[in-house]
Amino acid sequence: xxxxxxxxxxxxxxxxxxxxxxxxxxxxxxxxxxxxxxxxxxxxxxxxxxxxxxxxxxxxxxxxxxxxxxxxxxxxxxxxxxxxxxxxxxxxxxxxxxxxxxxxxxxxxxxxxxxxxxxxxxxxxxxxxxxxxxxxxxxxxxxxxxxxxxxxxxxxxxxxxxxxxxxxxxxxxxxxxxxxxxxxxxxxxxxxxxxxxxxxxxxxxxxxxxxxxxxxxxxxxxxxxxxxxxxxxxxxxxxxxxxxxxxxxxxxxxxxxxxxxxxxxxxxxxxxxxxxxxxxxxxxxxxxxxxxxxxxxxxxxxxxxxxxxxxxxxxxxxxxxxxxxxxxxxxxxxxxxxxxxxxxxxxxxxxxxxxxxxxxxxxxxxxxxxxxxxxxxxxxxxxxxxxxxxxxxxxxxxxxxxxxxxxxxxxxxxxxx
Ligand code: HEM
Numbered sequence: 001x002x003x004x005x006x007x008x009x010x011x012x013x014x015x016x017x018x019x020x021x022x023x024x025x026x027x028x029x030x031x032x033x034x035x036x037x038x039x040x041x042x043x044x045x046x047x048x049x050x051x052x053x054x055x056x057x058x059x060x061x062x063x064x065x066x067x068x069x070x071x072x073x074x075x076x077x078x079x080x081x082x083x084x085x086x087x088x089x090x091x092x093x094x095x096x097x098x099x100x101x102x103x104x105x106x107x108x109x110x111x112x113x114x115x116x117x118x119x120x121x122x123x124x125x126x127x128x129x130x131x132x133x134x135x136x137x138x139x140x141x142x143x144x145x146x147x148x149x150x151x152x153x154x155x156x157x158x159x160x161x162x163x164x165x166x167x168x169x170x171x172x173x174x175x176x177x178x179x180x181x182x183x184x185x186x187x188x189x190x191x192x193x194x195x196x197x198x199x200x201x202x203x204x205x206x207x208x209x210x211x212x213x214x215x216x217x218x219x220x221x222x223x224x225x226x227x228x229x230x231x232x233x234x235x236x237x238x239x240x241x242x243x244x245x246x247x248x249x250x251x252x253x254x255x256x257x258x259x260x261x262x263x264x265x266x267x268x269x270x271x272x273x274x275x276x277x278x279x280x281x282x283x284x285x286x287x288x289x290x291x292x293x294x295x296x297x298x299x300x301x302x303x304x305x306x307x308x309x310x311x312x313x314x315x316x317x318x319x320x321x322x323x324x325x326x327x328x329x330x331x332x333x334x335x336x337x338x339x340x341x342x343x344x345x346x347x348x349x350x351x352x353x354x355x356x357x358x359x360x361x362x363x364x365x366x367x368x369x370x371x372x373x374x375x376x377x378x379x380x381x382x383x384x385x386x387x388x389x390x391x392x393x394x395x396x397x398x399x400x401x402x403x404x405x406x407x408x409x410x411x412x413x414x415x416x417x
Contacts (some may be wrong), residue, residue, distance in 0.1 A: 006034040007042075015397035016284045019044050020316035029320075030300045040309045041302060044316035046323060046346035049353035051299065052312045053346075053360065056083070058291040060360065063309065065290075071167040071178035072236075074186065074229035079360060085216070086360075089230075092214050093363040094356060096207050096234070100366075106144050106238070107370030113140035114378060121412045126388065129249055130406035133242035134158045137371075141238040145231065146206025147192060160185050161239040164232070169399045185235075189228035197221070207234055237364050240285075241371050243400055246407045247283040248375040250394075251275070253387050255330060262380050267373040274335035276372040280350045281318045282330060284394065284401035288313050289352065289360070314349050323347045385409040 011018045019042045023029050029045045043052065052058060059082050069075050078089045097103055113136050121127050138158035142149040149157060160181035167178020195201035196212040203209040211231045215221055222230065252259040258275065265271045293308045304310065319327040324334065324347075338344055346353045351362035362368075390405035 006037060008034075008036050011035060012397070015395070016287050016315045016399065016401070017396055019288065019311065019313035020319055023313075023316065028300070030302045032302060038309065040311055041304060042311050042313065044313040045320045046317065046343050046353075049312055049314075049317050049346040049349050052289075052291055052310060053352065053354035054358075057293065057295040057297055057304070058310065059294040060086075060291055063290045063292045067175065068168045071175070071182055072164055074182060074232060076223070076226045077229040077233055079233075087358065088216055090357060090363065092210065092230075093233075096210060097363045097367055098356075103364075103366035103370055106141070106367045107374060109144040110137060110140040110238075110371050111374045111378075113137075113143070114374070118378075118383070118412075121383075121409075122414070124412070126408050126410035127412065128406040128408055130242055130246045130402060133245045134162050134239055137239045137242055138235075141235050144207070145234060146203035146208035147189070147231075147235070157185075157188075158239065161232075161236050162242075164236045165240050165400060182232075185232055186225065186228045189231050189235075190224050193224050193227045193231070207231065234364075237362075238367070240400070241368050243285055243402060244279065244283060244368060244372050245375045245379075246402065247279050248276070248372055249379050249407050249409075250392065250403060251279050251282075251330060252376070252380050253392075258332070259380055262376060267377040271332075272373050272376050273369075274332040274338075275376060276369055277335045277338070277348065278330055278332040279372065280369075281324070281334075281348055283350065284315055284396055284399070285350055287315050287399050312353075314352070317347070317349050317353075320347075382415055383412055384415045385412040 007018070007022065010022060014021055022031065022033070022042065023044050029048055030041065030043045032039065032041050034040065060080050061082065064073060064079070069080075073079050078086065078093065081089055095102070097106065117132070117136055121132070135154050135158045138161055139149060139151075139154050142157070163178045163181040164185070167175045167181075170178070192201065192208060193212040196203055196209055208231060211222070211227050211234075213221070214227070214230075221227075252262075262272060262275060288311050290309055290311050293304045293306055293310060296306045297304050318324070321327050323343075338348070341347065345355060345361075351365045351368065352360055354361050356363055356365070386409070388408055388410050390408045392403040392405060392407070394401050394403050
């Protein structure tokens with residue numbers, strides 16, 4: 001029997017929508033409840049995002065459930081650090097993936113791999129976009145990172161990398177597949193880290209080399225285990241961008257007039273940018289993130305006691321009706337004046353909130369947006385295809401969400417211009 005005020009049943013029933021719905025039901029954006037008997041404080045909205053991402057009364061230590069650490073994230077990675085130790089480690093990621101050349105080089109490698117695959121798509125009767133992108137992104141990010149991978153290995157490594165983000169919320173065998181995949185992947189990358197450190201492997205300037213040789217302020221290298229977790233913090237989420245590519249395809253398919261209009265615009269254009277931002281805002285992907293209270297305080301009439309788990313609803317903040325009127329509608333024009341909005345770092349938060357250098361906001365955001373812009377270019381301008389009858393329903397009770405069919409495309413051909 002759930003305890004009084006335990007919201008586990010609502011969470012299971014409503015999935016991604018739970019915190020937002022509950023906030024609407026209670027008429028407040030911050031509320032205390034229990035999930036699986038554990039007391040938590042749930043929050044949504046830009047002010048809550050600002051609080052959790054920037055206030056040092058929170059800590060990320062012991063803030064993630066073990067089932068997430070043993071699959072998705074690994075232990076001792078950048079996500080679990082606070083303060084100066086976090087900023088140092090984060091600087092390494094921003095050096096590798098920051099705006100401009102670093103992110104662009106990853107996007108260019110992905111785009112090249114994708115284009116090389118197109119002749120096979122044209123020959124095939126049909127392809128499942130989600131599965132194809134998983135393999136294309138795996139091959140591309142490994143090449144970019146300096147991680148050797150033969151053609152024969154791509155499918156197996158892709159399956160393991162996908163399993164890392166498919167398994168945290170799963171129960172039973174699917175969850176255990178994710179744990180095994182993490183062990184296998186860490187073993188693989190750990191051996192490469194060791195070879196680089198022993199000088200037996202030449203990977204100049206690559207992410208593999210930089211992570212393997214990274215030293216903290218005391219001049220110490222990362223333990224081999226931690227180095228492999230951090231390199232997987234680049235490989236895994238790049239493969240996860242496949243989900244956003246599928247939701248780009250879904251949006252092009254559902255909004256034909258918009259898709260037609262976008263044919264007139266280059267990937268770098270403002271118009272494509274606004275479309276991509278609206279896909280990121282509306283896609284049910286990373287549902288929420290967590291922290292623990294380090295120093296007790298009170299906020300908006302709610303007591304935050306020491307050690308309490310606090311959950312910020314990222315999906316709910318991206319659908320907060322006070323920031324995004326008619327949040328369920330797909331309206332890229334919302335982004336026309338977005339750059340001028342003073343609160344923008346806390347309003348659009350599919351990949352975390354705040355500024356990248358000082359908070360846990362995602363350092364892969366520029367690469368993600370770049371790959372999605374290329375997806376609009378390839379799927380919306382360079383190719384024509386049919387979308388045969390299939391089950392495109394998206395359940396909000398599955399994280400990360402995906403149209404059931406994975407988005408099947410058939411009769412793929414080059415567009416005639
Ligand atoms: C698939 C699209 C992506 C989504 C939905 C996503 C989502 C997120 C979110 C929500 C966070 C913040 C989590 C928190 O507050 O603890 C985050 C952090 C992070 N992301 Fe991403 N991400 C994506 C792509 C990428 C890419 C492409 C990379 C690298 C190539 C990347 C690397 C990271 C790392 C290293 C962190 C931890 C940052 C820190 O703790 O300071 N992500 N991501």
